[in-house]
Structure formats: C-alpha cells, structure tokens
Amino acid sequence: MNPNANVHAKVKPRDALGRMTPYSPGKPIWEVQREYGLDRVAKLASNENPLGPSPKALEAIRRMLPELHRYPDVRATILARTLADRLGLSEANVVLSNGGDEMITLLSEAYLEPGDEVVVPVPTFSEYAFGALLMNASVKKVPLAEGFAYDADALLAAVTDKTKIVYICTPNNPTGTYMPESEMRRLLDGLPDRVLLVVDSAYAHFATAPDYADGMAFVREGYPVAVLQTFSKIYGLAGIRVGYAAAPEPIVRSLLQVKEPFNVNALAQAAAAAALTDDEHLEASRIANERAKSRLYEGLRALSIPYTKSESNFVLAELGEKADSIYRELLARGVIVRSGQGWELPNHARISIGTVEEIEWLLRELGSIVQSS
Template sequence: MNDTFNIRVRDTLQKMTPYSPGKPIWELQNELGLSNIIKLASNENPLGPSPKALEAVASSLSDIHRYPDASTTRLRQALATGLEMIPEQFIISNGGDELITLVAETFLEPGDEVIVCSPSFSEYEFGAHLMGATIVPVALDESFRFDIDAIVGAVTARTRLICLCSPNNPTGTYLSKDVLHHLLDVLPKHVVILLDAAYSQFATASDYTNGLEFVRAGYPVIVLQTFSKIYGLAGLRVGYGVASETIIQQMIKVKEPFNVNALAQVAATAALHDAEHVRLTLEANTKGKLQLYQAFQEMGLSFVESMGNFVLVEIGAEAKHIYEALMTRGIIVRFGGIWNLPCHLRISVGYREENSTFIQAMADILTHDN
C-alpha cells in the first residue's frame, strides 16, 4: 500500500486479482467505432431475457422505493414447488457468484483447504482466498474429464470444501451421476461439496445429474443455480443455492439482508414460469452448437463436445492472435489463456447469424493471416 500511511490490507489479498470479465460490447464499440459488435464471450442467452420476466419488471418499477423482500419468499416458494422441495432448502443470492462467496463465508476458516478442478470457473478460488483458505487444484485429465481418483487423493483432514462445476466452464465436460454418487460415498464426513450446476439446463447426456437428487438423499451437497444463463437475466444478478435445511440455515447468517433486488426477484419468479422461452433457448443452443461443431470440423480444429452453451476449441499457438484478430472485427470471444489454456478459445453459442459471422471471420483469419 501507499508508503505515506501505515495502513495495511489483509495478507490474503496478495493472492487475489480482480475478476477478468468478457469485454463489454460498449467498450469495443468505443474502441473500434463499430456499431455492430458480436459478443460470444460470457455464455449469455442470445435470445435475450424471458418476455415474462420483462413484463414482471415493467409492472414492478413503481415499487422500487420499497426495500426488497429480504427473505425472497415468493421466489423460494416458486422454486420449491417446481422442484418438489421446501422453501427452507433454498437461499437466493445476487447471482451465482454471490452464492460461492456465501458458501466460502459459511464454511472456510484460514488454512482450510478447498479442492478445485483445473481448468474451471475462477470464482471458487476467489471465495477461498477471501477467507484465507488454501486452494488445492486438481487437474482435469487430458480429455478434460474429472479425475475422481485424483480428487479423492487430494482430500486431507483440512479439506473443507470441494468445488465441482458440471457442466464445467470452460470445457463443457460433465460429471456423470454414477461418478458423483461414488465420490459422495467415499468422501470423509467433514467435506462439503459445492456442485455448480449453472449450465445444467443445457446438459443433454442421459447420465448427467444436476445434483438435486443427492441433496434430496441427504448428502452434504450445495447445488448452485443461476438465472443468468438459460433464463437470460445476467444483468439483474440472481442465482440460488439448494441444500439441506440445516446447511441453508447456516448460510442465511452470512447473507446481507437485501442481497437480491426487487426487480431481480420478480423477474426470476416470472422467468421460472416461462417454459416457452426456455424451450426456444434450448432449441437455439442445440442448433448453434451443431453449427459451431460442423464449422470447426471443416476447419480441421478439434473441440470438446459441450454440455453447456459454449464450446472450447483448440486453435494452437495462434489462439491469442486469432482472438485479437476477431476482436478487431468486432467479435468478442474468450481467450483460453485465462485458464492456462493458451492454445484454446471458448466460444459462447450465439444465435444463428452471430455464429455465421463468427465462423466466416474465423475461416477468413485462418486462411489469410497464417
């Protein structure tokens, strides 16, 4: 810190860097002076928000001088009804991101160990560092599958939490029901599992599980869900956790009272009942993924079959150059370097025209720039 003052920040901050988000559309618009930017970088819903959510927000605007419901009663009730659970098994958060922090604040003491798979979503490390806990990374195997033996082998008496992301961001690979079941059965009793199922609604594999069955069966599992992906409400910030009533009772103690704003609450509740928007989103995602797969095959690029709304493609040593060249054409994707995958790009599935523009630009760059 500034030498003039004798103030100091917590030691753990030395291990932390601010989150690096996908470049916002407005920023690239300003930089390039282009009006038409295509953003395939943050796994958002290319169809936009649920129309029912938009209506609910519009009709609630005149109430925003009131504090939101601190207990998010209606949303928890709607979720509980839909999933045949009880409202006391849900905690609503300011996006899935906040849920990760709440889990960290509930369970982690300095020096505790948190097992995270690598590469995966970076916020688990943020939560662990925030609490002064130690990250124990376990690499995915060479096909980006979960290495369960390595995860079990990494568990010690200090392991408090294991974060598993399925479908995994950025690889799109997943953890099968049998494998998760086996893991839960062999883990020692002092370990909590955070199963991040942010992309669960996109998963089509018959042996996929969103983990709720294990919550119902009484395992110490917290399932993370978000309204940012399939429901298209990333800008409103609303996610939730599902676990046993006992776990949720503890997590509520670290939650700020008004963590989920009033518009997010009504929008999420309405989006839950918008089956048509979900159906159209899934349809567009399935078609868009096939469009990307086919294009990558034609370009001779290998990719990982994805259970999410994004595809990880292997480009080779030119990946960064291609990422930058796409950017100059107004197309934002994610460079794999942020996950230590410098030969890869992660492409969020857009709608058809967006995917086509991206594919044409890729093909063009590959032919002319190399």
C-alpha cells in the same frame, strides 16, 4: 490536495488481497465498439442467452416498478417457494443470492477458516479459488483427465484432514464436460461427511447427456451437498443478478447467517419468479442453443479446428499456438470470444453459443484469419 496521497502506504488491506487475482470478465460490447470503431459486435464471451430475457420476466419487472420505494423481501419468499416446488424440495432448502458469484462468496464465508483447503478441478470457473483465497484458505487444484473428463478418484485423492469444500462445475466452465451421475455418487460416497460438495450446475438446463446430473437428487437424498444455480444463463437475466443454492436445511441456515439482508433486489426477485414459469422461453432457448452449437461444431470441423464436445452453451476450441493473435484479430473484426489464457489454456478459446447468425459470422472471420495466417 491529492486525495490518494500516502493512503495506500498507511492503511493496509488484508494480506489475503495480495494473493488474489481479479476476475477477468468478457470484454463488453461498448468497449470493443469504441476501441475498434465498430458498429456491429457479436459478444460470444460470457455465455449469455442470445434470445434475451423471458418476456414474462420483463412484464414482472414493469409491474414491480411502482413499488421500488419498498425494501425487497429479505428471504425472497415467493421466488424461494416457486423454486422449491419445482425442485421437489422445501423452501427451507433454498437460499437466494445476488448472482451465483455471490453464493460462492457466501459459501466461503460460511464454511472456510484460515488454513482450510478447498479442492477444485482445473481448468474451471475462477470464483471458487477467489472465495477460498478471500478467507485465507488454500486451493488444491486437481487437473481434469484426458479430454477434460472428470475423475472422482483424483478429486478424492486430493482430500486431506483440512479439506472443507470440494467443488465440481458440471457442465464445466470452460470445457463443457460433465460429471456423470454414477461418478458423482461415487465421489459423494467416498468423501468424509465433514466435507461439503458444491455442485455448480449453472449450465444444467443446456445439458442433454442421459447420465447428466445437476446434483439436486443428492440434496433430496440428504447428502452434504449444495447445488448452485443461476438465472444468468438460460433464463437470460445476467444483468439483474440472481443465483441460488439448494441444500440441506442446516447449510441453508448457515448461508442465511452470512448473507446481507437485502442481497437480492425487488426487480430481480420478481423477474426470476416470472422466468421460472416461462417454459416456452426455456424450451426456445434450449432449441436455439442446440441448433447454433451444431452449426459451430460443423464449421470448426470444416476448418480442422479441434474442439471439446460440450453439454453447455459454449465450446472450448483449440486454436493452436496462434490462439492469442487469432483472439485479437477476431476482436478487431467485432467478434468477442474468451481467450483461454485465464485458464492457463493459451492455445484455446471459449466460444459462447450466440444466434446462428453470430456463429456464422464468427466462422467466416475465423476461416479468413486461419487461412491468411
């Protein structure tokens, strides 16, 4: 008997699922190794920390192992308290999630009714649209301005009576551009107070521009803002899944209502709390990112490949009409970058900042591909 026979025809999934495109992740290392028979692969496709996790986080995980028969703390109290202290907020302003992705789903579940609208800049992180479509809300896309710059007026112009959430991602994935603090204030002051502004500052720790804002100051000022962050990027804990939102207390209460009780596992809670205390790892990661990013800029300039200056740990490069074949050729040579196709940027690729050695390798392969084509 075939267990799949006729099931699809009879048990109908929600219509919303038919409108959703699945998330397209960076290709995993093992898959590229197997597909191309390679020993060595550089994964520059998912904006991970090439230095790895904080040693303090690893030690905390080891200490927690004998306690794995216990359920995790529902409220992730120690982690929430540590975060709140660092952010100058109260524990009641912080809610943890199973990665930043889950927080986007929680925000969508807590706030979106069918027919509501969310405003998203494009190109940006795909999960904002995913959350909206999941809830039968609709997505209003607002193109970024010249040079992928944010334009508060364009976002404000897209707001209607049905708008419930406006998303900004800063530094923006995949462009690396950011919304300056004064522009964010202008946006907030222009938004009706029934609209929630979600500031996704997953890459905040990499930003160095003096007028960069991660959005936390606006939470402290009491604006209807939820700031989303993650332990997957500079903290190097993508594999264990921890993210969070900082927001005024009523927003946190709504998010707590929709989250599953044990959404953040015990190892993740311990690892993230320990990582927060590891200033040395944080600083080393920032310095390594700046060094390797400078090397990438220099190499791209030498190859006459235009790129957008990035406040983050990835760079959007314009490879031109042959971008897709260059992307594939890089893969075959063991260098995984992210094709721009998923963002409707067919001439671009997003390159994550790996170690200097990985960036050198990428540049060598890119140089040889570009020169031979």
